[in-house]
Amino acid sequence: MTADVQPGPLERAEIFDIVRDRLADILEIDPAAISEGQSFVDDLDADSLALIELVEALEEELSDRTTGFRIDDEDLADLKTVRDAVDYVHERAAEGA
Amino acid sequence: MLPIAVDAMGGDRAPGAIVAGAHRAAEDGIAVALVGPADLAGRDGLELIEASEVVEMHDDPVQSIRRKKDSTLVRAAEAVRDGRASAMLSAGNTGATMTAALLRMGRISGVNRPAIATPIPVPGSTPTVLLDAGANSEVQAEWLVQFAQMGSVYARHRFGIDTPRVGLLSIGEEPGKGDALRKEAFELLGRAGSVDFVGNVEGRDVMSDNVDVVVTDGFTGNVVLKTLEGGMKTVIKAILEAFAADPSNKPHADALLPALMPLYETMDPETYGGAILLGVDGVCVIAHGSSSERAIVNGIRVAADMVAHGMVDELRRAVAT
Numbered sequence: 243m244t245a246d247v248q249p250g251p252l253e254r255a256e257i258f259d260i261v262r263d264r265l266a267d268i269l270e271i272d273p274a275a276i277s278e279g280q281s282f283v284d285d286l287d288a289d290s291l292a293l294i295e296l297v298e299a300l301e302e303e304l305s306d307r308t309t310g311f312r313i314d315d316e317d318l319a320d321l322k323t324v325r326d327a328v329d330y331v332h333e334r335a336a337e338g339a
Numbered sequence: 340m341l342p343i344a345v346d347a348m349g350g351d352r353a354p355g356a357i358v359a360g361a362h363r364a365a366e367d368g369i370a371v372a373l374v375g376p377a378d379l380a381g382r383d384g385l386e387l388i389e390a391s392e393v394v395e396m397h398d399d400p401v402q403s404i405r406r407k408k409d410s411t412l413v414r415a416a417e418a419v420r421d422g423r424a425s426a427m428l429s430a431g432n433t434g435a436t437m438t439a440a441l442l443r444m445g446r447i448s449g450v451n452r453p454a455i456a457t458p459i460p461v462p463g464s465t466p467t468v469l470l471d472a473g474a475n476s477e478v479q480a481e482w483l484v485q486f487a488q489m490g491s492v493y494a495r496h497r498f499g500i501d502t503p504r505v506g507l508l509s510i511g512e513e514p515g516k517g518d519a520l521r522k523e524a525f526e527l528l529g530r531a532g533s534v535d536f537v538g539n540v541e542g543r544d545v546m547s548d549n550v551d552v553v554v555t556d557g558f559t560g561n562v563v564l565k566t567l568e569g570g571m572k573t574v575i576k577a578i579l580e581a582f583a584a585d586p587s588n589k590p591h592a593d594a595l596l597p598a599l600m601p602l603y604e605t606m607d608p609e610t611y612g613g614a615i616l617l618g619v620d621g622v623c624v625i626a627h628g629s630s631s632e633r634a635i636v637n638g639i640r641v642a643a644d645m646v647a648h649g650m651v652d653e654l655r656r657a658v659a660t
Contacts, residue, residue, distance in 0.1 A: 270448065270449070291441075291452075294401055294405075294438075294442070295441070295442060297405075298405070298442045315402060315405060
């Protein structure tokens with residue numbers, strides 16, 4: 243399933259929807275089962291490869307909206323929860339918008 | 340059939356042997372597209388998918404695929420994803436090939452982790468399919484069941500074995516042998532109706548006619564693969580040295596050669612064209628880094644065969660059971 247992405251600045255809620263939907267695709271779980279407070283590893287059983295899949299999917303989807311949008315590999319270790327990822331993407335998207 | 344996307348820059352003998360192998364496959368009637376730089380030498384009439392970067396053998400697999408977006412590996416995998424190629428083949432960095440295929444083609448729905456399946460030659464019989472030969476150094480018992488399902492599909496399509504016998508690699512044939520992972524996998528495989536599980540097998544069974552598919556974790560599988568490759572090379576070298584040790588051996592050696600050459604052909608990994616990555620949503624052949632022109636043309640044939648057999652759809656059905 244794909245979130246409906248429209249041109250223009252990204253709202254935080256929109257980013258959560260995108261992160262949740264991409265993560266649900268990768269983990270093959272119901273998007274409704276994903277919440278911001280969940281830990282990727284402890285709650286969602288997402289391993290490092292799943293996180294790389296998520297990062298690639300987000301970069302591909304968001305590059306149309308935010309010029310040169312990129313998630314640095316060095317920052318991946320700091321993204322422990324869904325909220326961390328949403329905050330990070332929101333911040334980077336705002337920088338590039 | 341759409342062309343097979345061949346990474347022209349991957350492998351110890353690239354691009355020369357790769358381009359030559361692609362031409363031979365094209366002469367056999369297989370559509371081929373080389374993936375490489377605009378000024379790639381020797382491509383003549385073959386289609387080119389342009390890519391300006393190369394993932395080197397020593398590059399980190401994940402980082403290189405993330406950073407080299409215009410690499411031959413990424414462009415080859417994208418060509419399959421975007422419907423411009425029916426399959427991809429590379430003799431380059433194995434981990435990066437796997438990563439490119441996984442990230443660009445995606446996984447087949449329901450597959451936990453793709454696995455590398457490698458044919459192991461068996462004298463006088465069809466090869467044994469060994470998986471995982473190196474994609475996942477740590478696995479879960481459930482993944483081994485999926486490897487068994489996927490390996491069975493591959494053995495059926497690649498070697499025409501109707502009901503492949505599946506063995507779990509362990510340190511003894513009895514059900515209780517092995518570590519906790521093997522014991523749990525034994526139970527799960529025994530209950531999985533979708534595969535013909537024959538129980539534990541040992542290392543000595545891999546090159547025998549006792550089993551058609553051997554499942555294990557990628558760490559163990561890779562050690563087995565490299566041990567067998569090294570062992571076979573050593574034995575062949577020792578035989579040739581024995582022949583050459585004394586001039587009086589030459590007529591005897593000459594007399595034996597007609598009998599030994601077909602055996603050598605059977606045992607030569609280049610005959611089989613390489614391994615295949617099972618579980619991604621497309622056909623991805625991983626050729627040996629030292630592949631010659633012959634290995635490349637055989638690998639392209641395998642890719643085309645698996646596309647023609649609809650192997651990916653069969654895998655989809657197998658893991659859904």
